[in-house]
Amino acid sequence: xxxxWDGLLEAIRQVASGDRELREIAVRTxxxxxxxxxxxxxxxxxxxxxxxxxxxxxxxxxxxVLNAGMGFPPVIIGLVVWLLLLRSGPFGDLGLVYTxxxxxxxxxxxxxxxxxxxxxxxxxxxxxxxxxxxxxxxAGRIRRLLLLSREARLGLAAAVMAGFGSxxxxxxxxxxxxxxxxxxxxxxxxxxxxETSRGRNDNAMALGIVLLGLTxxxxxxLTVVQQRGIRK
Amino acid sequence: xxxxxECVVVRKGGHVILDIPSLALASDGVTAVLxxxxxxxxxxxxxxxxxxEAHHGHxxxxxxxxxxxxxxxxxxxxxxxxxxxxxNLDLAxxxxxxxxxxxxxxxxRYAALLGISALLERDARSLxxxxxxxxxxxxxxxxxxxxxxxxEPLAGVDDPTxxxxxGLLPNAFRAAAAPVVVVTHERDEALRLADRAVVVLDGxxxxxxxxxxLFRSPPTPAVAALLGYTLVPVDSRLxxxxxxxxxxxxxxxKLELAVDRxxxxxxxxxxxxxxxxxxxxxxVGDDVSPGRTIEVVARRDRVVEFDSNGARAADRxxxxxxxxxxx
Numbered sequence: 389x390x391x392x393w394d395g396l397l398e399a400i401r402q403v404a405s406g407d408r409e410l411r412e413i414a415v416r417t418x419x420x421x422x423x424x425x426x427x428x429x430x431x432x433x434x435x436x437x438x439x440x441x442x443x444x445x446x447x448x449x450x451x452x453v454l455n456a457g458m459g460f461p462p463v464i465i466g467l468v469v470w471l472l473l474l475r476s477g478p479f480g481d482l483g484l485v486y487t488x489x490x491x492x493x494x495x496x497x498x499x500x501x502x503x504x505x506x507x508x509x510x511x512x513x514x515x516x517x518x519x520x521x522x523x524x525x526x527a528g529r530i531r532r533l534l535l536l537s538r539e540a541r542l543g544l545a546a547a548v549m550a551g552f553g554s555x556x557x558x559x560x561x562x563x564x565x566x567x568x569x570x571x572x573x574x575x576x577x578x579x580x581x582x583e584t585s586r587g588r589n590d591n592a593m594a595l596g597i598v599l600l601g602l603t604x605x606x607x608x609x610l611t612v613v614q615q616r617g618i619r620k
Numbered sequence: 621x622x623x624x625x626e627c628v629v630v631r632k633g634g635h636v637i638l639d640i641p642s643l644a645l646a647s648d649g650v651t652a653v654l655x656x657x658x659x660x661x662x663x664x665x666x667x668x669x670x671x672x673e674a675h676h677g678h679x680x681x682x683x684x685x686x687x688x689x690x691x692x693x694x695x696x697x698x699x700x701x702x703x704x705x706x707x708n709l710d711l712a713x714x715x716x717x718x719x720x721x722x723x724x725x726x727x728x729r730y731a732a733l734l735g736i737s738a739l740l741e742r743d744a745r746s747l748x749x750x751x752x753x754x755x756x757x758x759x760x761x762x763x764x765x766x767x768x769x770x771x772e773p774l775a776g777v778d779d780p781t782x783x784x785x786x787g788l789l790p791n792a793f794r795a796a797a798a799p800v801v802v803v804t805h806e807r808d809e810a811l812r813l814a815d816r817a818v819v820v821l822d823g824x825x826x827x828x829x830x831x832x833x834l835f836r837s838p839p840t841p842a843v844a845a846l847l848g849y850t851l852v853p854v855d856s857r858l859x860x861x862x863x864x865x866x867x868x869x870x871x872x873x874k875l876e877l878a879v880d881r882x883x884x885x886x887x888x889x890x891x892x893x894x895x896x897x898x899x900x901x902x903x904v905g906d907d908v909s910p911g912r913t914i915e916v917v918a919r920r921d922r923v924v925e926f927d928s929n930g931a932r933a934a935d936r937x938x939x940x941x942x943x944x945x946x947x
Contacts, residue, residue, distance in 0.1 A: 517695040520671050524693045525715040525763065535711075539701055 398590035399597050407594075414598045417575040420488050421556040422606075424495030428503050428555070429548050431496075436507025436547070437533055441519055451508065457501025462494075463560030469494040470564045486567040491575070494561040499551035506550055510543025511536060545614030549607050556603060576602070621766040621799055622647040623668045623691075627677035630663055630823075638663045638823045640677075645767075645801060645818065650793055652814035652831065653803045656846060660823040662696070665769050665803045669693050681766060692765035692798075696772040698756035700744035705736065705755045708744045712759050730762035733792040735784065750781035757789070761796045768796055771803045786812045807848050807863075811835065819843050835862075841930050849924070850900045857933055858926040865922040866902035872917035877902055879912050 402410060439451060471477055473485040473493070484490035514536060522532045537544055559577035566573030568582060576599040583592040623645045630638040638660040645651060645668060655661040666672035667679050669691050681690075700708045706727060713723040731737045734754045739747065744755060757773055773789070774782045790813065793800050802813050810817055810831060817834055819827040827834055827843045838844035841851055841858055848863035852875060859873065866877070875895050882904075883890040891904040891914070902916040925933040 515697065515699045517697060518699045518701070520666075520669075521693065521695065521699060521712075522715065524669050524671065524691060525712050526690075526717070527715050531715070535701060 392589075395590040395593045399594035402591070402594040403597055410594060410598060412571070413574055413576055413579055413595070414602060416488070416573075417556065417577075417599070418602060418606075420491050420562075420575055421495060421552060424492045424555045425499050425503075425548060425552040427492070428496045428499035428551050432500050432503030432547070432551070433507045433537060433544060434533055435504045436509075437511050437536060439504070439508040440511035441516070451505070454501045454505040454508070458505055458554075460498065460501070461560070462498055462558035463564065465497050466494055466561030466564035469497065469561065473565065485565065486569060486573060488566070488573055491562050491566040491573060494565045495555040495558065498558055498561060499555045502554050503547045503551035506547030507540075507544055510540040510547060513543060514539055542614055545610045549610050552606055552610075553603065556599070556606075621681060623679060623681060623767055623801075625664075625667070625677070625679050628667060628674045628679060629676040630660075630667065630672060631675050636823055638667065638674075640664070640825055643818065643825055643828070648799050649815040650790075650800045650802060650813055652810035652817040653801060653820060654805070654807070654810050654817050654846065655820035656805055659805075659820045661803045661805075661820045662771055663823075664818075664820060665693075665771050665801065668767065668801065669769055690764075690766045692760045692763040692768045694756045694760035694768075694770045694773060696775050698747075698752040700752070700755070703744065704741050705731075705744045705747070706740040708755065709740075709759050709762055712763050716763050716765075718764065726762045729795065730758040730792065733761070733795055734758040734788060750777045753777050753781070754785070757785070757792070761792050765796075765798050768793075768798050768800045769803070770800065772805070773802060774804075774806070774809055789813055807846070819846060821846065838924060839932065841926050844924060844926075850895075850898065852895050852898050852900070856928050858928070858930070860924040860926065861900075861918040862922040862924075864903075865918045866900060866916045867918075868902065868904045868908070868914065869917045872919045873923050874915055874917050875900075877914055877916045879904075879908060879910055879914060881910055882908065 439447060439454075469490065470485065472479050473482065473490050474480055475485070484493060518539065519532060519536060522535055527535060557577065559581055562568070562573070562575055563578050563581065566575070566578065568574050568578040574582075576595050580592045580595045580599070583589075583595060625640040625643040625645065627642070628638065628640045629636060645653075653661045653664055663672055667674060670679070701711060709727045709731070710723055713726060718726065727740065728737070731740055734757055736751065736754045736758055739751055739755065744752070747755060753773070753776065757770065760768055760770060774785055777785065786809070793813075802810070804810050814831055816829065817827075817831045818825055819834070821842050827839050834843070835847055838847055838849060838860065841860060844860040845851055849860040850863070850866065852859045852861065854873075854875075861873070866875070877891065877893045877895050877900060879891045879893040881892040883892065889904050889906065889908070891902050891908050893900065895916075900916075904914065904916075908914055927933040
């Protein structure tokens with residue numbers, strides 16, 4: 389218990405002192421997971437809208453795949469993406485293995501089904517006549533997406549928060565695809581694993597505090613966006 | 621502007637729910653699409669709005685084979701985006717690319733016509749059912765369109781609001797200038813609002829024409845029943861009696877009504893019962909009570925006869941002018 393307490397005090401000291409390496413890892417984590425979430429949302433929200441309104445035969449299987457995708461083990465995704473990005477793999481020429489962009493690609497695959505499935509549910513909760521009305525009035529696809537997204541923003545913000553959560557909290561995919569290279573692809577989760585394995589619990593706890601703080605920060609911002617203008 | 625249907629077939633779940641070989645809808649004035657629930661009339665409206673894909677055939681504006689109809693719609697259930705009533709009307713007009721200055725004047729004009737001027741700054745989602753339907757109709761009519769489509773415009777509103785809207789809508793239709801299609805299952809609503817009617821039964825157009833003519837002379841028993849006629853088998857014929865025309869008396873087609881219930885209205889006494897196996901209503905005097913069998917009559921000129929195949933046996937309607945809707 390004393391070791392945990394000492395570790396926590398040391399962690400707070402490190403965070404308070406603005407440790408440079410810690411700061412860099414935190415910024416890198418935010419950059420990688422934030423970019424992955426943004427890309428996954430850019431693709432997942434329109435797909436969610438399409439799935440919520442489309443009436444094609446494969447709609448339910450597509451939804452089932454997305455729902456299953458929410459439970460994909462990150463380490464499996466990491467392994468598949470790593471094999472694809474290896475020099476000898478089909479996308480080896482892109483040179484993305486052991487890079488931040490490679491990590492972003494893996495995290496996009498993790499966050500995308502979460503955001504798409506939650507978005508589809510959020511759009512399905514809107515009255516179907518609303519989309520029909522906008523269509524009849526002449527709103528194009530992009531305008532409809534924007535207007536309906538505003539109407540469904542409670543659910544969409546929750547979708548993006550869940551997507552960011554799945555990206556920022558995974559460790560397996562980032563470890564395999566990024567390689568946990570110090571100063572390059574090391575993010576908070578992979579650092580925690582490394583520091584723990586080295587027995588440096590205080591460093592691991594400092595990184596954990598920062599990761600929790602980051603998660604609260606992003607969730608807080610999205611919650612403000614989500615709740616703004618909601619009638620009391 | 622006419623919306624033409626050519627060889628249109630719509631299927632859902634393997635069933636044909638709309639089958640229209642040919643129909644010219646809404647060339648001008650107000651057309652009622654009249655039919656019972658589940659008859660396919662809302663599907664017809666959605667086809668006209670371009671929201672329902674026909675499995676066969678096509679729907680197009682008479683003036684242009686290449687252009688989708690520029691339509692305006694009020695759905696049965698009012699839907700709004702977040703914001704005030706004004707914002708909702710403004711958004712609809714903006715999407716139709718109406719200039720900002722004209723948007724403002726149109727909003728004020730149609731809000732006044734539908735009695736919602738005082739509601740323009742209210743949150744659209746906080747409106748009562750009647751207020752929301754008024755805003756819904758104001759939005760549909762304010763938007764410039766080749767055809768305005770209104771799906772059950774008085775559904776879900778209380779009777780005073782419905783009566784008020786029945787008074788206001790004709791003026792709003794005239795202001796909109798575009799042909800209007802009103803989908804309804806209410807005969808009285810159609811009679812009050814429309815000049816013409818298309819009767820839809822089981823996905824088929826069962827009749828169409830000027831509404832007073834259709835009302836005076838329904839072409840089939842099914843159309844007569846939809847228009848409120850009481851259908852009574854007499855010998856080998858089927859006699860259709862116009863709504864509100866059965867009463868105690870001595871002249872006309874004589875029938876026997878077994879009274880099981882009396883409904884005392886303020887000025888008239890209504891007897892409900894059976895003519896044979898057919899449930900009917902007649903206006904009666906004070907001496908009639910439940911349990912009695914009485915003789916009732918219908919004026920011959922308010923009766924239409926069909927033969928055993930449902931074809932018109934004789935047209936006994938000779939009265940001229942628009943009939944009074946039943947009270």
